[in-house]
Amino acid sequence: MDIDNLMKIELSDCIIIVNTENGDVIEVDKRLFNDKKALNKELIKNNFYEKLLYSMKFSKDSFKTVYISLHISSKCNMNCKYCFMNDRKYNNLSFEDSKKFIDMIIDEYPNAGKYIVDPTGSGEPLLELDNLCKIGEYCKQKSDDLKREVLPMIVTNGLLLTEKVVKRLRESGVLFGVSLDGDKKTNDIYRYDYLGNGTYKRVISNVKKIKDRSLMGVALTITDKNMDLVKNLKHLIKYFPTVSMKPVRVIDSNIGINESNIDKLKNSYTELYEFLLKQTTKGNLEYLSAILNGDDYFGKFLLRSILCIKVTTRCDAGVGRFSLAPDGLIYACPGAIDISELVIGSLEKGIEKEKRDFLWNTLVNRNKCQDCYAKFVCGGECFVNAYYSTKSITEKDDVMCELKRHLFKLSLAFNHYLKQMECYSVVIRGCVEKTKRFDEEKEVTNFLKRNPNVSFNDIKYHKAYIDRK
Numbered sequence: 291m292d293i294d295n296l297m298k299i300e301l302s303d304c305i306i307i308v309n310t311e312n313g314d315v316i317e318v319d320k321r322l323f324n325d326k327k328a329l330n331k332e333l334i335k336n337n338f339y340e341k342l343l344y345s346m347k348f349s350k351d352s353f354k355t356v357y358i359s360l361h362i363s364s365k366c367n368m369n370c371k372y373c374f375m376n377d378r379k380y381n382n383l384s385f386e387d388s389k390k391f392i393d394m395i396i397d398e399y400p401n402a403g404k405y406i407v408d409p410t411g412s413g414e415p416l417l418e419l420d421n422l423c424k425i426g427e428y429c430k431q432k433s434d435d436l437k438r439e440v441l442p443m444i445v446t447n448g449l450l451l452t453e454k455v456v457k458r459l460r461e462s463g464v465l466f467g468v469s470l471d472g473d474k475k476t477n478d479i480y481r482y483d484y485l486g487n488g489t490y491k492r493v494i495s496n497v498k499k500i501k502d503r504s505l506m507g508v509a510l511t512i513t514d515k516n517m518d519l520v521k522n523l524k525h526l527i528k529y530f531p532t533v534s535m536k537p538v539r540v541i542d543s544n545i546g547i548n549e550s551n552i553d554k555l556k557n558s559y560t561e562l563y564e565f566l567l568k569q570t571t572k573g574n575l576e577y578l579s580a581i582l583n584g585d586d587y588f589g590k591f592l593l594r595s596i597l598c599i600k601v602t603t604r605c606d607a608g609v610g611r612f613s614l615a616p617d618g619l620i621y622a623c624p625g626a627i628d629i630s631e632l633v634i635g636s637l638e639k640g641i642e643k644e645k646r647d648f649l650w651n652t653l654v655n656r657n658k659c660q661d662c663y664a665k666f667v668c669g670g671e672c673f674v675n676a677y678y679s680t681k682s683i684t685e686k687d688d689v690m691c692e693l694k695r696h697l698f699k700l701s702l703a704f705n706h707y708l709k710q711m712e713c714y715s716v717v718i719r720g721c722v723e724k725t726k727r728f729d730e731e732k733e734v735t736n737f738l739k740r741n742p743n744v745s746f747n748d749i750k751y752h753k754a755y756i757d758r759k
């Protein structure tokens with residue numbers, strides 16, 4: 291590899307170099323950078339040219355967390371303009387089928403450390419509250435049987451989130467987050483009910499009544515109408531400890547991210563980066579933590595850059611993540627519903643191995659990403675997004691690639707400045723905790739093996755057992 295061909299990012303006090311072939315990142319001072327011989331020596335000393343070895347073979351046991359999604363409600367009490375579920379068939383999954391699917395996937399992946407069960411699906415899960423709570427109770431039972439966590443979690447539009455409903459969800463162990471697209475003005479542009487009325491006021495009034503919001507996050511879908519990310523974050527953090535902002539995936543390019551608005555969104559992310567940097571420098575970690583702790587689009591890049599995590603696939607769709615639709619078909623992920631290329635089996639026949647192998651090979655080979663310097667942090671294109679923008683799940687969306695490369699550069703720069711801050715070690719610890727959140731808690735499993743009379747749920751709700759050990 292030639293030094294001249296390495297990817298460089300110039301900051302005020304250093305140059306960051308990225309090796310496209312192995313994902314290595316190194317920061318060098320400008321003087322060293324201009325002395326090619328010395329630079330090369332430094333790079334060799336840091337093993338910068340070493341080949342990255344990783345397995346391309348599919349192995350079920352490599353998935354520490356397995357995701358099981360259930361479309362328990364095809365119905366919705368809202369009519370958001372961008373919703374990917376535009377053809378509602380009004381058939382729901384029964385509790386029996388949900389149970390069967392949970393068992394099927396757990397049997398298929400018996401060695402995972404944790405199972406996340408997500409009954410959100412493609413409609414409003416709170417319209418099926420009884421079923422949802424029964425699934426929550428079943429997850430508790432499975433956790434006790436397996437001595438590992440089977441964790442139910444949903445995102446709701448929040449319209450039905452009354453105090454009574456919150457109590458029931460909590461009693462049955464279902465974690466929940468809420469979708470809101472910013473403040474009243476921006477949220478109500480696309481998130482409205484069937485009468486065309488905005489929903490912000492009703493949702494936020496329910497949210498405000500929930501006293502303990504410590505485990506509650508908010509999901510914001512970025513469209514052409516709410517690209518002021520700092521404003522979104524400042525507003526939503528008033529009500530939620532974690533904020534996840536993700537670009538919409540739509541066929542209607544006017545609503546989504548396209549050539550006409552990509553620069554605006556990139557600039558907005560640069561502003562978000564500057565804002566986070568300023569707040570973190572001042573020692574205010576609230577905003578950074580809100581972004582890092584959830585499932586934020588930029589947060590993912592930040593976390594990977596801060597912890598030097600290299601990924602070989604974008605996600606686990608269809609290989610460690612499965613979604614059951616009401617008609618009994620299994621899709622690679624919840625957003626894939628109605629995309630026939632992403633059907634990978636059925637409740638009746640199980641997962642089709644050839645289809646899973648095809649998705650695995652597509653994920654891991656990333657044929658369209660070979661020359662991209664961001665590939666070890668981005669991981670590759672989302673199947674659903676690729677399908678919506680190119681009609682092929684194996685392609686990539688060039689507009690989104692431009693955004694992702696921008697986010698990669700911002701995350702590298704952020705990491706560089708973060709290292710110089712007093713709070714660096716605190717942030718590192720927080721990031722490590724976050725990555726471990728979905729891992730098996732080995733100490734709990736081992737404790738339960740030694741104490742068969744104690745159940746997983748006893749431990750979960752009364753951690754004191756462990757502390758007394």
Ligand SMILES: C[S@@+](CC[C@H](N)C(=O)[O-])C[C@H]1O[C@@H](n2cnc3c(N)ncnc32)[C@H](O)[C@@H]1O
Pocket residue numbers: 366372373374375410411412413414415445446447448468469509510511537538539540
């Ligand atoms: C399909 S909804 C189902 C749960 C519930 N009805 C809600 O809105 O939270 C789950 C999440 O998907 C998001 N979503 C819907 N359509 C989308 C699309 N086309 N692209 C990206 N996200 C989308 C919603 O904003 C919401 O946060």
Ligand code: SF4
Pocket residue numbers: 366367368369370373374375412413414447
């Ligand atoms: S509330 Fe959720 S499911 Fe309903 S239309 Fe909006 S995004 Fe879709």
Ligand code: SF4
Pocket residue numbers: 658659662663664665666668669670671686690691692694695
């Ligand atoms: S999807 Fe795009 S940004 Fe991501 S690795 Fe592939 S080419 Fe790079």
